[in-house]
Amino acid sequence: MDLRLDGLSVELGGAPIVRALTLDVPDGQVVGLVGPNGSGKSTALRCVYRALRPDAGRVWVGTEDLSSLSLRLSAQRVAALTQESGSDLDFTVEEVVALGRAPHLRGNQALSDRERALCHRAMELLDVAHLARRGVLELSGGERQRVLVARALAQEPRVLVLDEPTNHLDVRHQVELLSLVRGAGITVLVVLHDLNLASAACDRIGVLSEGALVAAGTPGEVLTPALLREVFGIEASVVPHPLTGDPQVLYRLPPRPGPLDSVMSRKASHDDQRS
Numbered sequence: 325m326d327l328r329l330d331g332l333s334v335e336l337g338g339a340p341i342v343r344a345l346t347l348d349v350p351d352g353q354v355v356g357l358v359g360p361n362g363s364g365k366s367t368a369l370r371c372v373y374r375a376l377r378p379d380a381g382r383v384w385v386g387t388e389d390l391s392s393l394s395l396r397l398s399a400q401r402v403a404a405l406t407q408e409s410g411s412d413l414d415f416t417v418e419e420v421v422a423l424g425r426a427p428h429l430r431g432n433q434a435l436s437d438r439e440r441a442l443c444h445r446a447m448e449l450l451d452v453a454h455l456a457r458r459g460v461l462e463l464s465g466g467e468r469q470r471v472l473v474a475r476a477l478a479q480e481p482r483v484l485v486l487d488e489p490t491n492h493l494d495v496r497h498q499v500e501l502l503s504l505v506r507g508a509g510i511t512v513l514v515v516l517h518d519l520n521l522a523s524a525a526c527d528r529i530g531v532l533s534e535g536a537l538v539a540a541g542t543p544g545e546v547l548t549p550a551l552l553r554e555v556f557g558i559e560a561s562v563v564p565h566p567l568t569g570d571p572q573v574l575y576r577l578p579p580r581p582g583p584l585d586s587v588m589s590r591k592a593s594h595d596d597q598r599s
């Protein structure tokens with residue numbers, strides 16, 4: 325097992341946010357973490373990239389307990405793309421990608437030729453090489469997101485942790501990013517909201533609800549209408565993708581509620597009745 329979340333529990337503001345979460349990511353596999361807003365996905369990931377110390381439990385990378393490693397060694401093992409990553413970096417694209425090498429360098433050591441080539445390759449893979457000299461703050465949200473993934477790949481981590489990496493990306497770049505991640509041979513734990521992308525990209529999926537793991541397995545085992553109803557509170561059909569067989573979720577909206585003003589007046593009279 326390459327990455328193991330081993331009984332992680334986190335309390336924040338006196339409330340349990342992650343409850344005894346155990347989840348394995350086998351070597352070279354992509355495991356998705358899905359769940360409703362506020363179910364604790366980002367909090368669990370923060371424990372993996374050591375932005376947060378769990379109240380109980382451990383994170384293992386191979387046979388190493390991450391908390392026993394220096395932050396520098398941890399950063400050689402685990403690269404993360406987070407919701408907060410790089411939002412305030414006043415650097416050029418190539419400088420940001422080169423920062424991925426920081427955990428491997430000492431002091432002001434310059435990049436070797438191999439490292440420079442590696443950074444360039446990462447920029448090419450993420451389709452940002454043409455932006456190398458641009459400042460990251462002047463990029464679009466999606467371009468910046470791709471730069472940050474290039475930085476994470478340049479880090480040559482054993483484990484890659486991604487928190488909603490497809491945020492801001494157009495569909496082409498969503499598909500490209502996930503196929504790249506899947507083909508990179510790295511062990512990946514990824515939070516995704518798009519269940520169909522999760523189904524296509526992940527070997528296994530874990531489902532969090534109110535901080536607890538309520539299901540884990542292959543996409544076919546996990547993505548069922550019953551689970552979607554129970555965990556997400558939605559009615560949906562699940563059908564096999566016509567070409568790949570991956571389960572795909574077809575959402576059904578409830579019947580049209582009517583014009584907005586009638587919805588608002590119905591809500592007002594409902595509120596009146598309750599008060």
Ligand SMILES: Nc1ncnc2c1ncn2[C@@H]1O[C@H](COP(=O)(O)OP(=O)(O)OP(=O)(O)O)[C@@H](O)[C@H]1O
Nearest residue numbers: 336337338341359360361362363364365366367368
């Ligand atoms: N510092 C904090 N203090 C108190 N509560 C917090 C803190 N940080 C997060 N929370 C709460 O923990 C819960 C889980 O948050 P988290 O960001 O892990 O959820 P998530 O599943 O990633 O949600 P989303 O899908 O909306 O990104 C939320 O209810 C959030 O309000």
